[in-house]
Amino acid sequence: MVPTLSEDLHTDRLQLERWEEPTATPVLRRLATTPAVVRYVADGLVWSDLRIREVSARNVEHWRRHGFGWRLVRLAASGEAVGFIGLNFAGEGVNVDPNEYEIGWWLDPAVWGRGLAREGAAAVRDEAFDRLEAPSIIARIQPPNAASLAVAGAIGLTHDFDTLGRTGEPAAVLRLTAEDWRASPRRASPPTIAGRGSPRPAGPAAPA
Numbered sequence: 001m002v003p004t005l006s007e008d009l010h011t012d013r014l015q016l017e018r019w020e021e022p023t024a025t026p027v028l029r030r031l032a033t034t035p036a037v038v039r040y041v042a043d044g045l046v047w048s049d050l051r052i053r054e055v056s057a058r059n060v061e062h063w064r065r066h067g068f069g070w071r072l073v074r075l076a077a078s079g080e081a082v083g084f085i086g087l088n089f090a091g092e093g094v095n096v097d098p099n100e101y102e103i104g105w106w107l108d109p110a111v112w113g114r115g116l117a118r119e120g121a122a123a124v125r126d127e128a129f130d131r132l133e134a135p136s137i138i139a140r141i142q143p144p145n146a147a148s149l150a151v152a153g154a155i156g157l158t159h160d161f162d163t164l165g166r167t168g169e170p171a172a173v174l175r176l177t178a179e180d181w182r183a184s185p186r187r188a189s190p191p192t193i194a195g196r197g198s199p200r201p202a203g204p205a206a207p208a
């Protein structure tokens with residue numbers, strides 16, 4: 001049986017929940033149909049409803065198979081859902097090793113610029129190294145996406161190599177190794193975890 005990490009992560013201002021279709025799909029629909037949000041995602045076009053439903057279902061399956069995945073981000077104070085931060089295996093077709101642990105972030109433009117992506121991403125980064133024992137994490141970011149590059153830099157990732165994404169778009173691959181994370185003075189205090197212990201995930205790479 002695949003162990004699960006279904007517990008929420010908590011930071012000062014955020015709650016990061018396991019991806020579930022009823023709660024996450026409407027938020028994905030809202031963000032994936034907002035041009036400013038998807039501007040630097042793949043071909044930069046808003047998503048069809050079919051794609052939204054497929055990606056949401058795939059994120060549920062990633063959690064089921066591997067015990068980790070993308071998380072719905074809520075403001076702790078109000079419970080309002082404002083986006084996603086998560087980890088996935090890179091999977092096939094993106095010009096990186098499919099077994100790479102990839103981190104990513106999407107937030108509603110209404111909450112940009114308040115340090116929330118940095119805060120949530122730091123918690124997910126620590127989950128990757130503390131609980132999942134990832135050897136390294138990567139982020140794939142289009143070079144003009146200054147905000148995303150800044151988030152990656154703020155949590156300690158640095159440029160590794162350049163490649164192309166799924167739709168042929170230029171993408172920079174940034175990386176942080178577990179070794180560098182352990183040695184980093186920027187290492188945050190661990191996020192609090194509600195619930196049970198800290199099992200490792202199992203299994204090979206997921207579909208992207």
Ligand SMILES: CC(C)(COP(=O)(O)OP(=O)(O)OC[C@H]1O[C@@H](n2cnc3c(N)ncnc32)[C@H](O)[C@@H]1OP(=O)(O)O)[C@@H](O)C(=O)NCCC(=O)NCCS
Nearest residue numbers: 037105106107112113114115116117118146147148150154
């Ligand atoms: C990327 C994104 C999640 C950033 O969210 P955010 O909550 O506004 O980011 P933060 O407020 O935590 O900022 C983190 C850092 O980025 C910097 N930053 C934020 N927006 C920036 C911008 N537009 N240009 C340059 N730097 C920016 C902040 O100054 C901060 O740097 P610091 O830690 O050195 O002070 C948000 O812009 C977003 O959802 N974009 C659309 C989806 C997307 O492109 N996701 C990434 C795909 S690879």
